[in-house]
Amino acid sequence: MLVFAIETSCDETSVCIMDKNKTIHNHTIFSQEVHQKFGGVIPEIASRAHLEILQKISKEAFLKSNVKIEEISLFAATCGPGLIGPLLIGSTFAKSLAIGCSKPFVPINHIESHVLSPTYNNTISYPHLSLLISGGHTEIYLVDFKKNISLLGESVDDALGETFDKVAKILNLKYPGGPEIEQFAEIGNELEYNLPTPMLKDQSLNMSFSGLKTAINLLVKKNKINNKFISDISASFQLCVSKILISKLLKTITKLKEMSINISSISVVGGVVNNKYIRKKIIGFGKEKSVEIFFPIKEMMSDNAAMIAWAGILKTSKEEDIFFKPNPRLRIK
Ligand code: KG4
Numbered sequence: 001m002l003v004f005a006i007e008t009s010c011d012e013t014s015v016c017i018m019d020k021n022k023t024i025h026n027h028t029i030f031s032q033e034v035h036q037k038f039g040g041v042i043p044e045i046a047s048r049a050h051l052e053i054l055q056k057i058s059k060e061a062f063l064k065s066n067v068k069i070e071e072i073s074l075f076a077a078t079c080g081p082g083l084i085g086p087l088l089i090g091s092t093f094a095k096s097l098a099i100g101c102s103k104p105f106v107p108i109n110h111i112e113s114h115v116l117s118p119t120y121n122n123t124i125s126y127p128h129l130s131l132l133i134s135g136g137h138t139e140i141y142l143v144d145f146k147k148n149i150s151l152l153g154e155s156v157d158d159a160l161g162e163t164f165d166k167v168a169k170i171l172n173l174k175y176p177g178g179p180e181i182e183q184f185a186e187i188g189n190e191l192e193y194n195l196p197t198p199m200l201k202d203q204s205l206n207m208s209f210s211g212l213k214t215a216i217n218l219l220v221k222k223n224k225i226n227n228k229f230i231s232d233i234s235a236s237f238q239l240c241v242s243k244i245l246i247s248k249l250l251k252t253i254t255k256l257k258e259m260s261i262n263i264s265s266i267s268v269v270g271g272v273v274n275n276k277y278i279r280k281k282i283i284g285f286g287k288e289k290s291v292e293i294f295f296p297i298k299e300m301m302s303d304n305a306a307m308i309a310w311a312g313i314l315k316t317s318k319e320e321d322i323f324f325k326p327n328p329r330l331r332i333k
């Protein structure tokens with residue numbers, strides 16, 4: 001069984017051909033650099049960029065992998081959440097191919113595909129927690145014995161990746177800000193600035209990150225902006241957000257224990273997982289609490305079609321639906 005999958009929920013145009021035994025025949029990720037000069041994604045520009053490149057990379061995927069389109073048995077595409085224009089482009093393209101080839105189409109929830117991504121390369125016991133840290137979402141999910149995914153806690157304002165991007169913009173760094181801040185932080189002193197950790201003492205499992213950019217904005221106004229300042233702020237910022245994530249994970253495990261749900265595994269997914277410092281901090285927390293920590297493979301961390309293909313493979317035929325309408329606010333049922 002071969003799947004052809006498309007991801008176009010935001011600013012990555014990605015296609016993947018994967019077979020049921022997990023072999024990836026082609027995986028192409030085209031990151032739209034056109035947004036860099038705006039310091040954030042412009043939806044209309046993203047739509048146009050998807051239109052320009054999607055057909056080309058799809059054609060090349062078949063040519064490079066030597067797979068014929070007639071050999072594809074299932075077409076899959078992200079149908080939400082995300083930007084409506086980009087979602088419509090990717091899903092309509094995949095549906096058209098499915099109709100043309102008389103094969104089924106399966107709609108994929110982008111968040112669900114992030115949550116499922118580490119099951120491609122790991123055997124994770126149930127129930128487990130999934131911490132999603134991406135540009136659009138910062139959420140803690142419980143994945144139970146029946147593999148049902150339920151939301152336990154989330155950021156009440158900015159997502160963590162979004163916070164990285166906004167802080168980078170304040171510091172005059174490039175977009176996306178995550179990799180930039182990570183690099184500066186490597187040579188910074190993380191104890192130089194004591195940044196606020198809102199909602200840390202709060203009993204809920206929700207988080208808040210928007211106050212961080214305000215605090216950093218004030219520091220930028222008071223200090224001389226040089227490489228040392230940027231490095232120290234970046235390192236202090238990474239320490240601060242790691243504290244928030246770890247404290248909320250601990251609270252979640254403790255709360256679940258009181259309900260007789262024992263968590264021995266946590267998977268961490270989404271673009272911010274690229275951050276080695278955050279990974280190390282969460283691994284350290286796992287060791288301390290005897291909880292196994294899992295991550296997806298590198299190419300399934302940031303937005304990609306391989307996780308869409310993998311989610312498609314895990315779907316049943318009942319979930320095929322050529323009439324599924326893309327939904328920018330699609331939630332996990
Ligand atoms: O999962 P993703 O590709 O897209 C969404 O579904 O949102 O995540 C993109 C986010 C961006 O905000 C980007 O700054 C962040 O992931 N990111 C990082 C790093 N690499 C990407 N954040 C921190 N450190 C990184 N190395």
Ligand code: ZN
Nearest residue numbers: 114134302303
């Ligand atoms: Zn994503």
